Amino acid sequence: MEYLDLAPATHAAGTVRLPGSKSLSNRYLLLAALAEGETDIRDLLLSDDVERMLEALKALGIDWRRGERNDFRVRGAGGAFPVKQAELFLGNAGTAFRPLTAALALSGGHYRLTGVPRMHERPIGDLVDALRRLGADIRYLGNEGFPPLEIRPAAIRAGGRVAVRGEASSQFLTALLMALPLTGAGATVEVAGELISKPYIDITLKLMARFGVNVERNGWREFRIPAGACYRSPGTVFVEGDASAASYFLAAGAIAGGPVRVEGVGRDSIQGDVRFAEALQAMGAQVALGPNWIEAAAPSGGRLKAIDLDCNHIPDAAMTLAVAALFAEGTTRLTNIASWRVKETDRIAAMATELRKLGATVEEGDDHIAVSMPRSEPSGAVSRGLTFTPGVAIDTYDDHRMAMCFSLACLGGVPVRINDPKCVNKTFPDYFDRFADLLAPVIAIDGPSASGKGTVAALVAEQLGFHYLDSGALYRLVALAALRTGVALDDGEALARIAGTLPATFERGRILLDGADATDAIRSEECSAGSSRVAAFPAVRAALLGRQRAYRQAPGLVAEGRDMGSVVFPDACLKVFLTATVEARAGRRYKQLIDKGMSASIGTLLQDLRERDARDSARAVAPLQKCADAELLDTTAMTVDEAVAWVIEQVRQRLPQAAARS
Numbered sequence: 001m002e003y004l005d006l007a008p009a010t011h012a013a014g015t016v017r018l019p020g021s022k023s024l025s026n027r028y029l030l031l032a033a034l035a036e037g038e039t040d041i042r043d044l045l046l047s048d049d050v051e052r053m054l055e056a057l058k059a060l061g062i063d064w065r066r067g068e069r070n071d072f073r074v075r076g077a078g079g080a081f082p083v084k085q086a087e088l089f090l091g092n093a094g095t096a097f098r099p100l101t102a103a104l105a106l107s108g109g110h111y112r113l114t115g116v117p118r119m120h121e122r123p124i125g126d127l128v129d130a131l132r133r134l135g136a137d138i139r140y141l142g143n144e145g146f147p148p149l150e151i152r153p154a155a156i157r158a159g160g161r162v163a164v165r166g167e168a169s170s171q172f173l174t175a176l177l178m179a180l181p182l183t184g185a186g187a188t189v190e191v192a193g194e195l196i197s198k199p200y201i202d203i204t205l206k207l208m209a210r211f212g213v214n215v216e217r218n219g220w221r222e223f224r225i226p227a228g229a230c231y232r233s234p235g236t237v238f239v240e241g242d243a244s245a246a247s248y249f250l251a252a253g254a255i256a257g258g259p260v261r262v263e264g265v266g267r268d269s270i271q272g273d274v275r276f277a278e279a280l281q282a283m284g285a286q287v288a289l290g291p292n293w294i295e296a297a298a299p300s301g302g303r304l305k306a307i308d309l310d311c312n313h314i315p316d317a318a319m320t321l322a323v324a325a326l327f328a329e330g331t332t333r334l335t336n337i338a339s340w341r342v343k344e345t346d347r348i349a350a351m352a353t354e355l356r357k358l359g360a361t362v363e364e365g366d367d368h369i370a371v372s373m374p375r376s377e378p379s380g381a382v383s384r385g386l387t388f389t390p391g392v393a394i395d396t397y398d399d400h401r402m403a404m405c406f407s408l409a410c411l412g413g414v415p416v417r418i419n420d421p422k423c424v425n426k427t428f429p430d431y432f433d434r435f436a437d438l439l440a441p442v443i444a445i446d447g448p449s450a451s452g453k454g455t456v457a458a459l460v461a462e463q464l465g466f467h468y469l470d471s472g473a474l475y476r477l478v479a480l481a482a483l484r485t486g487v488a489l490d491d492g493e494a495l496a497r498i499a500g501t502l503p504a505t506f507e508r509g510r511i512l513l514d515g516a517d518a519t520d521a522i523r524s525e526e527c528s529a530g531s532s533r534v535a536a537f538p539a540v541r542a543a544l545l546g547r548q549r550a551y552r553q554a555p556g557l558v559a560e561g562r563d564m565g566s567v568v569f570p571d572a573c574l575k576v577f578l579t580a581t582v583e584a585r586a587g588r589r590y591k592q593l594i595d596k597g598m599s600a601s602i603g604t605l606l607q608d609l610r611e612r613d614a615r616d617s618a619r620a621v622a623p624l625q626k627c628a629d630a631e632l633l634d635t636t637a638m639t640v641d642e643a644v645a646w647v648i649e650q651v652r653q654r655l656p657q658a659a660a661r662s
């Protein structure tokens, strides 16, 4: 069996751009297929479950084309599917199987729907019963109540009422609601029993409304689809980032320092799983939300605390809480999670088995789980005083969420093996790469202008095979953009706007602004002086913070500037304060300019450097300073090679594996 070994980790921080949401992607695809007109779907998730839906739509005669990256154009059928006979294999994609069953049952054709063996163990009887009450002809090809299914043409009883049970899966109601406009006659759907996972129904209704069908909702018991309703393309739709996937990264930030920021979902999200952030907050994590991002960091006191939570509103993200409970003081009780038992695997049983392997005490019931952290030792022998069983191999049960959840266990400071890691392809093919980015070590090199830190940092990065961030270049680019567009260098607000949307890219050693090469332009004396002025505005610094943190990517980062160790990467594993006397620095700059055939005066250079040092050190925010935990490197009497060798030696002491590769 394939496996992935995760090394022990103690800190997670950084920024993750989320892939598109699975639930939204498959709903948008189906609605676009049934709608009149063409729909451009931007940022679609590319994963196994979405591919199953795309293949099925193609087989059903829907014309779709992929454009750039994750953008798709779907030409809708303007009603039922044009192909009237097809065999569809839908893998383990519940978000494709259930809605397609309903839409095909009302399409007047002859279809067979199959999936992987686990899909054939996932109940669908409640949906089939409801569709049969409408007159649909659906037969079970295997076990009664489960896929595979055969659907035959039938006379559908249009209009009237139809009941569906809501206790097992909200996907049955979603499937009915999305399919019913195909009858054109309107209908009222009644929910029997308690409806679980209501936020997913909310998503369904919002998306249907975007396609022109407004469902009248009476509490969560009755839903009325108006007669004559039909789907019309809204033109272009954007798929939000996956809020369930966000939970793993946010939990990593809450468990292991942080801050971790996810981009693509936030306060304005329509996905219920964003409320996972509230649960983390209740566990003591520090959480901040923007319109399109969420950030989480560890509690100010250090450790998370246990919670007691009804998880009906966040069924998928709640799994992440069960693993976060490994790191929380007390016993975490998650209730109202019966639906876990009929997902990709029996998630309650799987979760209990794997958590126990790590040393946790777990109690499981029909619809709840209670998790107590592995016994902690006051001596704190292992990271954060936890005593996880090391070297455990986690089984993942062909369940993407099991694999993603248990990646967090390595934050307990123990190595963890994840069996069959590729099961994450279902919703998040490059999950483990993004997770590794958060754990990537950072080497922060700060120091005054012309100290040679840029040259040293770039060479260290090259030797280690790490990424490299020249943060000064960002401030220089803001200054250049301001000078070019006539923005005054004392207009903090306007400068912050520039910084927030800086159209800059770094490509093979060249720096582009608005697509044009600005590598040399940002090094002009005017830009040098301007950059130290713009850098004094707190709003400019804040606007560049996330951008700098996004450079933290596996296998590691060397970042240089003024506040890399103090503000941007306070958890850097090595901090160096690299300096030289102002005379030595002026001498080096003088030589550089003369070598380039430019004129220079030592006196002027000395004065410029002194002024810039004073401005960079005296400013109120993130002043140039040596952090208490930084190593001092005075290069006045050193060559570049000597300085690089000195830094590599420091890396070797902290990260022997990374240094060995150099």
Ligand code: DC
Residues within 6 Å of the ligand: 449, 450, 471, 472, 473, 475, 476, 528, 531, 532, 533, 535, 536, 560, 561, 562, 563, 564, 612, 616
């Ligand atoms: O490192 P540099 O000379 O390219 O930096 C240009 C200016 O940007 C410098 O005057 C100070 C500012 N800067 C900063 O304030 N914080 C950083 N992390 C990097 C640079």
